[in-house]
Amino acid sequence: MHIEPNCMFTGGQGAVNLDIVLHERDGSTVVVTQNAYSCPDSIQTTEQTESIEFRITSVGAIAWGISLRADDSGDGSLVGDAPDIIWAPGELDQWWQxxxxxxxxxxxxxxxxxxxxxxxxxxxxxxxxxxxxxxxxxxxxxxxxxxxxxxxxxxxxxxxxxxxxxxxxxxxxxxxxxxxxxxxxxxxxLPYNGPYEPEGGEYLDLSYRAKNFYIFAGIFLLSPLLLVIWWNRGAIFSGAPLASDIEEHERRRLRRLRERLAEALAEETVDESEVEYALRQMGDSPWRAVVQDWGEPLLRHMTEQIEICVWRISEGDATLLLGIRVADEPWELAAMRVHAPEGAKVGIAAVSPSRLFQGDEIFLDKMPADSKMFLSLTLEGNPSSLGFQLSGLVGGQPLAAVPNRVLDWSD
Structure with a gap:
């Protein structure tokens, strides 16, 4: 800041020696004048100036007077500018008002x-x-x-x-x-607006008294979740889709495929291309969705390697829908045999999509891992019951899948 000093000394010129020194915040000093006979017209302080020192020496007794006039009134009650930084912890001093x-x-x-x-x-x-x-x-x-x-x-x-x-x-x-x-x-x-009074008094933590209740309530409230996890353990731990995963449009599509298959097989002249299209589309659909759409199978056989389902396409008809789902190991040289444990002999009249068949046996050849296939089988003969046997090579070893019950075919 700019300061104008006014100095008065008795004894005439040369009666005193005057030094003016600026003291800075970092402990250093700045000499304004030295061995002067009187004050300068003005003093310019720095941004770090804390105080101004006037050193007066004389050889005899004199009277003196010094007054200072600044070009501004300063910030607050300070002489000069207020600091532009916040003090460090424990270092607040007269520099800040x-x-x-x-x-x-x-x-x-x-x-x-x-x-x-x-x-x-x-x-x-x-x-x-x-x-x-x-x-x-x-x-x-x-x-x-x-x-x-x-x-x-x-x-x-x-x-x-x-x-x-x-x-x-x-x-x-x-x-x-x-x-x-x-x-x-x-x-x-900065008006005084009164002290802050927290609401309420002291609080005691009594949660320990309800610890046993919290444990019981937690187990009780989580038990439905554990039950749901158990019901859906297959979907959660093996990646099988939940029923809710099957979208409504998929349901409508499967329903329409079932209707088209039944209509095509009911015609006097069967449109093989229509039947094959419906069966291949079903093979591209989720297995669970097909099972839900066709309802409870007449015969179902499940093992770690294979799942077999049999449905009757329409009542009074000798045509079956055969569904096969392969697990995580492929089958080689697979064949399905349809036999009659009781009653008249049974034979296979037609297979769609087209497969090699002879008598009561269908040659399925290779069935890749994690694959699905659906076949339409038209039977001949009047057996009272039907049995199914799937055979082939799994991992180079012969394996047969035989349902433990037969299908009542008397109707």
Whole structure:
């Protein structure tokens, strides 16, 4: 800042030797004048100047007087500019003015090269106080109230000068403007708004008294989930789809395929291309969806290697739908035999899609792992019951899958 000193010494010129020294915050000094007879017309302090020292020496007794006039009134009650940084923990000193909460107002200015002023204020109430900034007059300056961690100095909360609860300790008020070439004055106060009073009294943690109840309630509430997981363990642990995974459009498609298959086989002249199309489309659909659409099979056989299902396509008809689902190992040289344990001999009249067959046996050849196939079988003969036997090579070893019951075919 710019200071104009006015010095008066008795004894005439040369009666005194005058040194003027600026003391900086970092402990260094700046010599303004040395061995002078009088004060200079002006003194220009630096941004780090804390105090000005006048050293007067004389050879005899003299009277002297010094007065100082600054070109501005300073920020707040400080002589000069307020700091533009927040103090480090434990290093708050006279460099920062500590504002008082209450009626007193404070003034200052910001301008070119001086965009930020920082003030401190103390909160002594045990539970903290309500603090806000009350601006006086119009100003382009903005205000920020900052609550500081008293150990680390970190900012824990802030407002734009509006009301906030500030805990005990020393906290900061920051006043700032944008980059401007204009001088902006500010005028404000920090009214005392009373201590913060927490609602309620002390609370006791009695949760330990209900520990056994919490354990019982947790098990009781989770038991339905455990039951659902058990019901759907196949879908969860082996990746099988849930019933809800089968979309409605898939249901409609399978229903339409079933109807088309039944209609095609009911014609006097069977349209083989229509039958094959329906069966191949069913083979591309999820196995579970087909089983749900066709309903409970007349015969079902499940092992780790294979699943076999048999449905009657339409009542009174000698045509069956045979579904085969292969597990995670392929079958080689597979063949399906349809035999009659009781009653007249049974034979195979037609197979769709086209497969080699002879008598009561169909040659299926290779069945890849994780594959599905659906065959339409038209039987001849009048057996009272039907049996099925699938045979082939699995892992190079012969294997047969024979359902443990027969299909009643008397109707």
């Amino acid at each position: 500590v504002l008082t909460l209450g009626p007193p107002s404070f003034q200052g200015n910001l301008g070119p090269g001086d965009f930020v002023d920082v003030f401190a204020f103390n909160i002594t109430e045990e539970n903290g106080s309500y603090v806000r900034v009350d601006t006086i007059g119009d100003s382009a300056a903005s205000y920020r109230l900052l609550t500081l961690n008293q150990e680390t100095g970190d900012v824990e909360n802030s407002t734009d000068g509006s009301m906030m609860i500030v805990p005990p300790g020393t906290h900061a008020l920051v006043i700032e403007i944008g980059d401007t070439n204009q001088t902006v004055e500010y005028h404000f106060s």
